[in-house]
Amino acid sequence: MLEIWQQFKQNYLIKYWNPVAAVIAAGLISAYYFGVTGTYWAVTGEFTRWGGHMLQALGVDVTEWSYYKIIGMDGTVFTRIDGVMILGMFAGCISAALWANNIKWRNQPHKRRIFQALVGGALAGFGARLAMGCNLASLFTGIPQFSVHAWFFTIATAVGTYFGVKFTLLPMFRVKLQLKKGAAKLDETDPKRASRRFRLGMLVFFAYFIASLYVMQSSVKLGFAMLCGLAFGLLIERAQICFTSAFRDLWVTGRAYMAKAIIFGILAGTIGVFSYIQLGVPAKIMWAGPNAIIGGLLFGFGIVLAGGCETGWMYRSMEGQVHFMWVGVGNVAGSTLLAYVWDDIAPVLALDYEKLNLLKEFGPVGGLLVNYALLIACLIAVLWWEKRFLAKAKAKIGNTSINLT
Template sequence: MLAIWQSFKQNYLIKYWNPVAAVIAAGIISAYYFGITGTYWAVTGEFTRWGGHLLNALGVDVSNWSYFQLIGLDGTIFTRIDGVMILGMFAGCLSAALWANNVKWHNQPHKKRIIQALIGGALAGFGARLAMGCNLASLFTGIPQFSVHAWFFTFATAIGTYFGVKVTLLPMFRVKLELKKGAAKIKENDPKQANRRFWVGMLIFITYLSASLYVMQSSIKLGFAMLCGLAFGLLIERAQICFTSAFRDLWITGRAYMAKAIIFGIIAGTIGVFSYIQLGVSPKILWAGPNAIIGGLLFGFGIVLAGGCETGWMYRSMEGQVHFMWVGVGNVVGSTLLAYY
């Protein structure tokens, strides 16, 4: 029995997952998420609300801001579907990273990279908010809704990432490498530390899973959103799902592995969403205008400049990569800035 557990642990909880299978699973889960909660898997709107709550706490009245009048600022992160779903994503990412002993504090010593992360994150957040969604709501889960704005955003994002690649390869974005005398020391993994982290990750996973099932007793939508968020977090961390790399790899190496995985995931999600639409669930259709195109261009450029999209910075920050924590800060700032206008 112990041998079976160790085999399962090594193959499914510690090793990285196949990206194609993981993205398809994310597409299927996102379809159920839409059918049961009535909304799609999205994060930018909630991040914008976080910025609004922070400004409120600092004494800034945002109730008259046009964007918050449109989407509302009612409730808290613990009472909104998007809020508990995102908390679940962070819990899932952290759990998965701890299972694999993949949590390590990676500081960002270069100020240039920090500025790059903040500006890129802000551009991505601003663009996503302008287009009414990021790589999730205006691409991965937007296209299955049969919303034309998602196609505008997707093509514009591809163009934006192309120019982002060209700009970030310029000499001005290179950092000086410092060579130090002496042989590099390879730090061996501590089995006891890895085991402790595994069980801490399992504790976080079981706690949030239990909370999801408990909340589901009183609110199906809220509890299911928590459950889906946990699943999304596990998937993006274990399979290292990042839309930035999917686009960037096309322009740098011509590698389309992650891009193909995303397409398969969109197809799976589309089939599920279409089934729910046939059952009477209203699709999430947003306006297709210049906002989707301009927003996509800014978003695409921003995610390459920053080094990661919304899903990318979320799981990497849970792995202890400080650079992507700065990307997240910039993301919230950028999306909140647009809410003002």
């Protein structure tokens, strides 16, 4: 038995998980999450509430801000579905990182990088809430819920990441390497420390898991949200799911592995969400206006500038990477700023536009087919780009070799 446990522990708790399988699992869980709780897997809406609570603690009255009336400010992080789900994500991330002994305090010594983290995180937070959805709320829930605004946001995000890559490759963002005297010291793995961390990770995991089951006795939705959050956290940390790298890799190296995984996850989740909608669970459809396009551009640019999206900064900060803690601070600040200026910009950018639903525009079957056709078109485009990019890179290497000879 001990040998079986050690093998299971090594293969499934310590080693990294296959990103494709993990993203598909996340897509399926997000569908169940929608069906049971009636809401979608999203994080920046709750971050915006956190900013509102902070302002209230400082004496600022946000009760009359229209944005907070839209997303709601009732309760606390411990009593809201989004709140306990996000706490579950953090618990899942830190549990998984502890299992793999993947926690190390990594400070950010460069002020320029901290500036990037704060500004990029703020742009991403502002853009996500302007569009009424981040990468999760649009790609994993907005598109499966057949909201046209999510398609606008996703395409704009891809464009924004492209320009973000071009911008961050400028010489001004290069950090000078500093050589230090003496031989570099390699960290030695301490078996006892790794064992202690694994047990601590198990303690965190089971504590939140049992708490979820306990809460489920009085509120099925709240307890289920806690369980889903825990699962989401495990998946994003063990599979290192980051939407920034998915887009950035396309433009920098032509590598499309994570981008394809995300599309597969959306494909898997869509049919589940469609089933729940047909059973009567109402979809959340948002304004398909300039807010979705501008928000997507800002979000895409911001996540590349910051170096991480919502899922990326959450699991990396739990691993002890200080840079991504700053990204999180910027995220909350940018989301809260959008709530502050919403009344001034919403009438022009959002409120005067329709909330377009593919299922209503094309009918249930037609809307499902259109959504899948668009997803397959995205997959074909990604495959084409990957093949084209790698072919050009191979040709360039071949030309270089000929010139050298």
